[in-house]
Every structure is written in structure tokens, then in C-alpha cells.
Amino acid sequence: MCGIVGYIGGQNAAPILLEGLTRLEYRGYDSAGIAVLGPKDTTQVHRVVGRVRNLTAALPKRLTGKVGIGHTRWATHGPASEDNAHPHTSEDGRISVVHNGIIDNADALRAQLADAGVKLTSETDTEVLAHLIARSGADTLEDAVVEAVSRITGTYAIAVTDSAHPDRLVIARNGSPLIIGVGEREMFVASDLAALVRHTSQVAHLDDGEFATVFATGYRTFTVDESDTTKPTTEIDIAAEDLDLGGFPHYMAKEIQEQPESIERIIRGRLDHRFGVARLDGLNLTPRELRGFSRVKILGCGSAYYVGQIGATMIEELARIPADAEAASEFRYRNPIIEADTLYIAVSQSGETIDTAFAVEEIKRKGGRVVGLVNVVGSTIARACDGGVYLHAGPEIAVASTKALTNMAVGFALIALSLGRVRDLSNADGQRIIAAIRALPDQIRTILAAEGEIAEHAKVAASANSLFFIGRVRGFPVAREGAQKFKEISYRHAEAYQTSELKHGPLALIDESLPTVAIVPADELADRNLAAMQQIRARGGAVLAVTHEDVDFGELDVPRIVVPRTEPELDPILLTIPLQLLAYHAALTLGYDIDKPRNLAKSVTVE
Numbered sequence: 001m002c003g004i005v006g007y008i009g010g011q012n013a014a015p016i017l018l019e020g021l022t023r024l025e026y027r028g029y030d031s032a033g034i035a036v037l038g039p040k041d042t043t044q045v046h047r048v049v050g051r052v053r054n055l056t057a058a059l060p061k062r063l064t065g066k067v068g069i070g071h072t073r074w075a076t077h078g079p080a081s082e083d084n085a086h087p088h089t090s091e092d093g094r095i096s097v098v099h100n101g102i103i104d105n106a107d108a109l110r111a112q113l114a115d116a117g118v119k120l121t122s123e124t125d126t127e128v129l130a131h132l133i134a135r136s137g138a139d140t141l142e143d144a145v146v147e148a149v150s151r152i153t154g155t156y157a158i159a160v161t162d163s164a165h166p167d168r169l170v171i172a173r174n175g176s177p178l179i180i181g182v183g184e185r186e187m188f189v190a191s192d193l194a195a196l197v198r199h200t201s202q203v204a205h206l207d208d209g210e211f212a213t214v215f216a217t218g219y220r221t222f223t224v225d226e227s228d229t230t231k232p233t234t235e236i237d238i239a240a241e242d243l244d245l246g247g248f249p250h251y252m253a254k255e256i257q258e259q260p261e262s263i264e265r266i267i268r269g270r271l272d273h274r275f276g277v278a279r280l281d282g283l284n285l286t287p288r289e290l291r292g293f294s295r296v297k298i299l300g301c302g303s304a305y306y307v308g309q310i311g312a313t314m315i316e317e318l319a320r321i322p323a324d325a326e327a328a329s330e331f332r333y334r335n336p337i338i339e340a341d342t343l344y345i346a347v348s349q350s351g352e353t354i355d356t357a358f359a360v361e362e363i364k365r366k367g368g369r370v371v372g373l374v375n376v377v378g379s380t381i382a383r384a385c386d387g388g389v390y391l392h393a394g395p396e397i398a399v400a401s402t403k404a405l406t407n408m409a410v411g412f413a414l415i416a417l418s419l420g421r422v423r424d425l426s427n428a429d430g431q432r433i434i435a436a437i438r439a440l441p442d443q444i445r446t447i448l449a450a451e452g453e454i455a456e457h458a459k460v461a462a463s464a465n466s467l468f469f470i471g472r473v474r475g476f477p478v479a480r481e482g483a484q485k486f487k488e489i490s491y492r493h494a495e496a497y498q499t500s501e502l503k504h505g506p507l508a509l510i511d512e513s514l515p516t517v518a519i520v521p522a523d524e525l526a527d528r529n530l531a532a533m534q535q536i537r538a539r540g541g542a543v544l545a546v547t548h549e550d551v552d553f554g555e556l557d558v559p560r561i562v563v564p565r566t567e568p569e570l571d572p573i574l575l576t577i578p579l580q581l582l583a584y585h586a587a588l589t590l591g592y593d594i595d596k597p598r599n600l601a602k603s604v605t606v607e
Helices: 014-023 052-058 106-113 125-133 141-148 251-257 259-267 287-291 303-319 328-334 354-365 380-384 401-422 427-448 449-460 474-490 497-502 526-538 570-589
Strands: 003-007 031-038 041-051 068-074 095-100 156-162 169-174 179-182 187-190 202-205 212-215 218-222 296-300 323-327 342-348 369-375 387-390 466-470 493-498 514-518 544-550 560-563
Touching: 003 014, 003 095, 003 156, 003 169, 003 212, 014 031, 014 052, 014 068, 014 187, 031 052, 041 052, 068 095, 068 156, 095 125, 106 125, 125 141, 125 156, 125 179, 125 251, 141 169, 169 187, 179 218, 179 323, 251 259, 251 303, 251 526, 251 570, 259 401, 259 427, 296 303, 296 328, 296 354, 303 323, 303 342, 303 401, 303 474, 303 570, 323 328, 328 354, 342 354, 342 401, 354 380, 369 401, 380 427, 387 401, 401 427, 401 570, 427 570, 449 544, 449 560, 449 570, 466 474, 466 497, 474 493, 474 514, 474 570, 493 497, 497 526, 514 526, 514 570, 544 570, 560 570
Parallel strands: 296 323, 296 342, 342 369, 369 387, 466 493, 466 514, 514 544, 544 560
Antiparallel strands: 003 068, 003 187, 031 041, 031 068, 095 156, 156 169, 169 212, 179 187, 179 202, 212 218
């Protein structure tokens, strides 16, 4: 949510800011703006409601200045409007601020500022920062920012310019990501690596509670008590071309098609067929330590939560230890019991999901062992965990996650295999799972080859205002993820139920206008799934089955999407793929903005 870009150097800042903001559009936003330090200690601020292209069109033809900050806003305090868009400025126009996060005590601070005679021009929490910094009696901009930040509670990533100090940007972070990009006599600031890849491969990540002064020639990082911190740079492994559409009409289409290759990346060098085991050195856990865990708790949000349920089932089946998944957004608020013999797994594509990051903090505060399944190297969650498995899915731009989610599921298969092999999973069973994992890329290619057929089913599904997705045991989290994808981008109501629960209430809603997508693998529950489908058809409901070829439907005549069979423990991975295509083509049929669905953001960095 929201995006920050900053620049200081020898080039004209505005084009760099605009290009960076464009790269951050996928995060979700409703307004955009930039502030550029101009000649004679002036600040030029331009803000619009809508897309970055609207901002570009609204800028004057000549906008000079070599220092600036930019922002894309996702509305929290106050609706999308020009007054509420960032950057926000002090009354004298000297201070400009962009901010990601939420200031919890903003109302109290706004009241104090109003009582002091400050004229507030927006409904936002961010505006208070600009006024607090400007009204500080500190000798330096750095001290003024530290003083202002000490008065707020909440989460923030901020970048500040001061027309009286045009040689620097001052930035700070607490609970929301912020990165410094290092160039040749020029420096960059961003909330996401995507804004930096065209300009530099060397970055430094701020930690919570850190500040930095950024000059054209370098940077200094420090803490609230002005103590310097050592913040070396690291090299990013994202190429600019990885962020391009590559000839596809949408990023989601591209990312669906990239799944075979992304799986090949996550398993490369991690499968030992001889011993039937996965090699996950990044977990930082010895076989003895792995064997010492008696329970696994998985934490994620949205689709990451649903794939966590898939992972929990894999772990229980292969390792035979209790495992469950929980929404990270609720975890820390119930004062959870953290057990020393429980392995906690945090799941996040971006590695910046704030609810999951807070859950990791809660676990570590209480002495628990937590590892991550994360796609972004150097992200907040990746750095906070005791170890982890990088997903290696590559950049994922579309808000609706596809290849990262598939790699999460494969990552859970690798973890389940590691846990199983230090217990009772035999070498033969380990080899069976490894062979199945290696076969997944080609099996997914087979599913993708049937995209045209799935697209026809999607046209029918798109005509309904509401749908059910149903499944049992392994199939239920697949149904939940399928419903999530469908509602995210088609804006159709889609709800997932355990197939066995239909007769306990939801069956009352079944009629000719409400179709059902049924997950029907060839397992021990196939007959019961078919019986439930018969009940739906008897009440006039339409059914689309996602199934295996060897399921005998008998006289039940319903349309089917057939996927290849794998080992039963891995079936959910393949059953999920056609549901991605179903959602994509439904949204395409309806003409919606597939990559940037309304009200949603790729990286959720506010509670």
C-alpha cells in the first residue's frame, strides 16, 4: 500500500520520481504527487487524484530541481482528494513530507496544532508531521525529524525535504519498509525495490527505529539518540526486464505462465533424491532441532493464509505432527501461547505484510522459533526471522498472487519433506515426493495448454453474481484460494465452503442463479464429493468440477476441468492452477483492471 520515491543527485528529479512511482503502481493507490526543490529555496508541489499518468499530464513543461520526493497514496485518513494527496507541506512551504503507515495519535496532534493556530488543509494523519517538523526549534533538520517522530505513535516510513537544506533528504522507518539506493554521485530512496532497479543494484535497508540523512554523495544512518549505525549495502538480484510485461496483456497473465519456471527455481539444488530429503540450509535448523518440534503453526494473510492451510495438511501427512494455519492479522491480539517445541512459519510474498511482521515480533518477543517463506530477499520479515526458505518466484507485480502462491505451496512441500524425513517418513516415500515435485513444472504446462477451454468456462462463471467454491480436506483450502482469486479481480461474490458443510446451511442458497465450482480430486472422498454435487444439481444449481481424469462421474453430467494427477499430498498445487485462469478470464470477460483491482494493494503495510 502506498509508495515512496526520493532522489538527490545531478539529474532532474521529476522524471526519476515519476518513473519510480509508475513502478510502484502495482502496490495500490488512489492519488499521487511529487515535491521538487527548485531554485531560490522554493518547493514545487504537484498532486492529483488518480493515476501517475494524470500527475505526469498535470506537471508544467519545465519542472527543474535535482532533489525531490514522490508518493502514491492509498486512502486511510480522508478520501482520495487533491488536498489529502501527498506530499504534505508546512504552512510556510519549507518542509515537505511523504509517509507510508498510520499515525495512531493523529487526532490528538491535529487538535494541538489547531489550538496553536496552525491551519490544517487536509484530513490526513501525515500532515501533522510536516507541521511538527517545521515548528521544531531544533538546530538541524535531522533533530527536527527525530523530535517530530518522538511525538507520534504508530507505523511510518517517511521522507522529508527542507528548502532551507537542499543538500539532503532525511528519512525514517518504523514498521513500514524504506530502502536507500546507492548510485554514482546520486542517491535514491524507495519503499520498494521495483522503484530502484533501473538506477542501481546496491541498496541499504533501514531497520525499524532507524533514521538516515541522504546526500548526493552518500548516506548516514543513525538512531533516535543520534548514535551512528553501520548499514552496509547489499546487491539486489532483480533485473529491470523482470518488471516488464514481456508481450503479455497483463502481469497476472505473465505470472501465471511463468509458474513452471518459478517452480524450477525454488527446487533447484534443494532436492536430494538419493536420500529422499530436501536440503533447506536457510532454515538454520539441524536435523536434531527439526526433530525436536512437536507442532507447527503457520501464519499468513489472505492467500498466504490459505496456502498455509495447504502446507499444514502436507506437514501433518508427511511428518505426522500437528500443524495448523492461522490468520496473522488476528494472532498477536489474542495473547497467543508461544511454545518452545513449536515451529512457527511466517508466509508473505512481499516480506512486508505488516500483520505478519507483527506476528513475527510477538513470537520472537516470547522466545519462539520462527522461520519465513518469503519471496523478497532483504525484506522486513525475511530479516526478522531466524531462518527461512526464499521462494525465488521472481518479481510479482499483479495484486492477485499466482506464481508466488504456487512457490509457497512447493516451499511447504519441501519443509514437510524435511520434517518427515527426520521422523517416520521412509526414504522410499521421500523419493516418491521428490519425483512428484520434479514433475510439477511439466504438469503445470499441461494445465496452461488448456487455457482456451478454461476461458470458456470463465465466461459462464462471470455471468453469475455469486458463486460457491467447495472442497474437502485437501480440497478445501484450494476452494478458499479459488474464491479469493475470483472475488479479488472479478468483483463477483465468491464464497468457499467445505463440501460436507453444504447441508448444514449453505444449501439453502442453491438455485439456478448460483453456480458452484467443486474441487474433486481422485481420492478417498471422491464419492462423497460427487454425492454433494448430485444434491446441488437436484436443486437446479450449476456445477463446474475441477478434477482428475480417473474420477468416475457416472451419470452426473457436469462440465469439468481436468488436471494431471500427482501424489495425493501435492494434489492441491495442481488443482489451484486452473482456478487462477478461471478468475483471470472472468475478469477479462467483465473488462476489469486485472492487475490493479479496486480497493486492494499488493503490499499491505498498514493494519
